[in-house]
Amino acid sequence: EVQLVQSGAEVKKPGESLKISCKGSGYSFSDYWIAWVRQMPGKGLEWMGIIYPGDSDTKYSPSVEGQVTISADKSISTADLQWSSLKASDTAMYYCARQGDSGSYYYYWGQGTLVTVSS
Amino acid sequence: DIQMTQSPSTLSASVGDRVTITCRASQSISIWLAWYQQKPGKAPKFLIHKASSLESGVPSRFSGSGSGTEFTLTISFLQPDDFATYYCQQYNNYPYTFGQGTKLEIK
Numbered sequence: 001e002v003q004l005v006q007s008g009a010e011v012k013k014p015g016e017s018l019k020i021s022c023k024g025s026g027y028s029f030s031d032y033w034i035a036w037v038r039q040m041p042g043k044g045l046e047w048m049g050i051i052y053p054g055d056s057d058t059k060y061s062p063s064v065e066g067q068v069t070i071s072a073d074k075s076i077s078t079a080d081l082q083w084s085s086l087k088a089s090d091t092a093m094y095y096c097a098r099q100g101d102s103g104s105y106y107y108y109w110g111q112g113t114l115v116t117v118s119s
Numbered sequence: 120d121i122q123m124t125q126s127p128s129t130l131s132a133s134v135g136d137r138v139t140i141t142c143r144a145s146q147s148i149s150i151w152l153a154w155y156q157q158k159p160g161k162a163p164k165f166l167i168h169k170a171s172s173l174e175s176g177v178p179s180r181f182s183g184s185g186s187g188t189e190f191t192l193t194i195s196f197l198q199p200d201d202f203a204t205y206y207c208q209q210y211n212n213y214p215y216t217f218g219q220g221t222k223l224e225i226k
Contacts, residue, residue: 037163037217044206044218044220045155045157045206045217045220046217047208049214059213059214060214061120061214062120062214100165100168102169103151103169105165105168106155106163106165107174109162109163109164112162
């Protein structure tokens with residue numbers, strides 16, 4: 001059974017750094033793109049970027065490029081999303097999602113990681 | 120970036136109704152469109168890919184159509200479990216983008 005399990009909720013202060021993770025299981029982690037999707041409180045879904053764990057090829061949305069870093073370690077089947085300096089506006093639920101077998105839609109989703117940034 | 124615009128933003132309907140949600144792309148995306156359902160506090164659930172390919176296990180009352188720039192998601196004979204927010208997503212060009220969502224409410 002394919003599963004994506006995300007790390008737990010985080011409460012941080014502005015300016016702090018953070019890394020959240022998404023661990024895949026039940027499939028060949030290296031072979032499928034993993035996306036990160038942001039959902040701000042009460043808002044819609046926003047595609048942030050994707051990574052191919054097999055070679056770490058990464059693509060970002062212009063809206064977040066330079067603000068976050070997406071990485072993956074295929075040896076431990078984990079993809080990460082990290083910030084070097086959080087802002088209050090980073091407060092959101094973050095989902096990881098795996099592409100489907102026949103295209104870049106997102107069939108499997110993690111349970112979400114809530115990030116709260118507040119002074 | 121390709122902009123995805125859904126209409127309406129909110130839709131009120133009753134159990135048993137047939138409803139249609141429209142998703143328009145700012146440029147052609149061929150058939151590379153997916154639909155998702157999201158309920159409060161839950162991760163999105165994948166419904167349809169390639170504009171009209173229904174995922175196994177998704178009830179047949181859901182259907183998708185369209186190509187190019189205009190797409191629709193139709194739910195026939197609404198069930199109580201269908202009241203949720205629906206999103207379209209294009210995966211033709213990076214950055215892949217979602218529509219703003221359509222909230223389907225009970226009338």
